[in-house]
Amino acid sequence: MLVSRGEKWFSALNHTVLVVFSLLALAPFLHIVAQSFSNQQAVISGIVGFWPIGWNIDAYKNVLKDTAFINAFSVSVNRTVIGTLLSVGLTSLLAYPLSKSYILGRQWIQFMIVFTMLFSGGLIPTYLVVKEAGLIDTFWALIIPGAISAFNVIIMRSFFQSVPIELEESARMDGCSNIGILFRIVLPLSMPVIATIALFHGVAHWNSFFDAVLYLNKRDLHPLQMYLRDLILSNETNLETRAMEKNSAAIESLKAAALIVSTLPIVMVYPFLQRYFVKGVLIGSVKG
Known part of the structure; x- marks a missing residue:
């Protein structure tokens, strides 16, 4: 050419x-x-x-010795892993039946899901729901309120519709149940969209801090982003006090080291999911 x-x-x-x-x-x-x-x-x-x-590497030594940083890091890791697995699982269970035209009331359910993308209850009603559910000052306040995203449900439903129906019919003739078809046939063929949804939820969980500000008063439940927020905005953290006493690293170096360490997990995970990312988004968004 x-x-x-x-x-x-x-x-x-x-x-x-x-x-x-x-x-x-x-x-x-x-x-x-x-x-x-x-x-x-x-x-x-x-x-x-x-x-x-x-x-x-004095700044990194001080950061990795700080118990508050280690605790916040572990909270963020647990939140990201548990939250992502739960979100992908619930999204799959909701999107699969919506991809089948023979499900009664499918259009009405889809309408209600899309409706939540256009209108929401707002901050105060959401807080009241979380409070009445008994999630305030619990780890699950960081996971359950945002476990399912309407946008991700639509993407996954569209991808499921691209799976050949003949494969499901063949499995059903062999006595496979709907749950068996989902986990043995549909999900293994849907790795691009699953990786895409997992990346969306994983990055969102890792970077989120506003829900912790709203729902958590216990400092030992604060995720890493809350720790970084306090480190940058406050001049009285244990990390900065110890660094000033030992005269081992500048405060700005400590902040920079904490930011780099908090970024590394997502940077390390992204290359493994990147090859699925574009394909999952394009197929999930084009298929109707």
């Missing part, structure tokens, strides 16, 4: 623009990484750019 000179210039311009925007997006992250590995004097003087000055 011949490519004209104009198309070559246009492609080169597109690549150049994308590279520039990518570097602009990476610049703040690289600056934080450099601060986390720099010594106290370099950070305080403000000369750290995109490369560490006075390379050391």
